[in-house]
Amino acid sequence: MTDGAGRDVRLPEELRALGRRLDRPEADEAYEGSAMAERVLQQLVDERAPTPMVLPRGVGERLRALHRWTGLRRRTLAAALCGLLTVLVLTPPVRAAVADWFDFGGVEVRYDPSATPSPGARVPGCPHPVPLAEAGRQAGFAPLVPGALGTPDAVSVTRAPKDRYVVTLCWDERGRTVRLDEYAARLAPEYGKTVASEQAVEWVELTGGTRSALWFPRPHLLRFWMTSADGSRLTRSERTAGPTLLWVHDTFTLRLEGVASKARAREIAESLG
Known part of the structure; x- marks a missing residue:
């Protein structure tokens, strides 16, 4: 049903009903263990998927009616998703749960108020250096x-x-x-970053062949893999990292450390073209 301006007057009530259903304690087995966002999106897909309609060929009026109906469903879905995003942004407990963990280019970023990185950490150099061409041969890129x-x-x-x-x-x-780590972006997380506050991560827009980047202006904990001296053993290690820019370029993830200025780090990232 629409009002005189063509708006769906049932949308507010549908969204309220959807919220009440999602709050049920007796959730479906299919929803058990799912994140809130996944549950909402699945519910929307289940309810908004258009039912196939069998129409006689050549009936233009029915085709036009179907077009109007599917357009209305798309607008309703978009409005519902906007409502979901508003809940995620404005509800502190939900926002905190979403911010606890996310993956950016294969780097796992976690929010932990108890994280206490040590100040004044030095950027490690390149151990066991090899020629640039040899590094490419070993890494495969x-x-x-x-x-x-x-x-x-x-x-x-x-x-x-x-x-x-x-x-x-x-x-x-x-x-x-100044250190730059590079690896294939399609890989599962090999690095992990733990920050002590939401203000310790900033989104940065880049130009050229890149789109977005993450800027870590403060010291944070970095988890990574270390190879033994003979190359036979891998161990998980952790250290404090200083200001870092993290971004994806084409099919690679890059991590720049040792540049304290965000503007300078951005300039370096954009110079890849």
């Missing part, structure tokens, strides 16, 4: 070199689980190490 930094002073390759590799490029800038 050509390393990306930002034009704003030029040829790296050192390059290393680290083996990750399941025969995956991370290429690390290092530059020495006035006694400070």
Whole structure:
């Protein structure tokens, strides 16, 4: 049913009814263990999927009616999704649950108020350096070199689980190490970051071949894999990382550390083209 302006007057009541159903304690087995967002989206898909209609061929009026009906369903679905997003943004408990964990380019980012990274951590250099071409041969891809930094002073390759590799490029800038880690973005999370507050992560828009990036302006905990000296054993390690820019470029995830200025880090990322 629509009002004189063509709006669906049943939408508010439908959304309220949907909210009451989602709050039922006796949830379906199919919904057990699902995240709230997944439950809402599944409910919307189940209820808004148009029922197939058999229409005689050549009946233009019925086709036009079907077009109007499907358009109305799309608008209702869009409005319901907007309502869901509003709940996620405005309801603190739900917002906190969503912010507890997310994945960005294979990097697992977690929010933990109890995280206590140590201040003044130094950026590690490139252990066991190899020529740039050799690093590409070992990793199976050509390393990306930002034009704003030029040829790296050192390059290393680290083996990750399941025969995956991370290429690390290092530059020495006035006694400070600038480090760039690169790996295939399609991989499961090999790095993990834990931040102590929601303000410790900022979204940054980039130009060129990249779209979005995450900027970590404060020290945070970084979890990663370490390879033993003989290359036979992998162990999970953790250290404090300083300001870091994380972004996806084409099919790779890149992690830049050692640049304190967000503007400078953004310039380096965008110089990949």
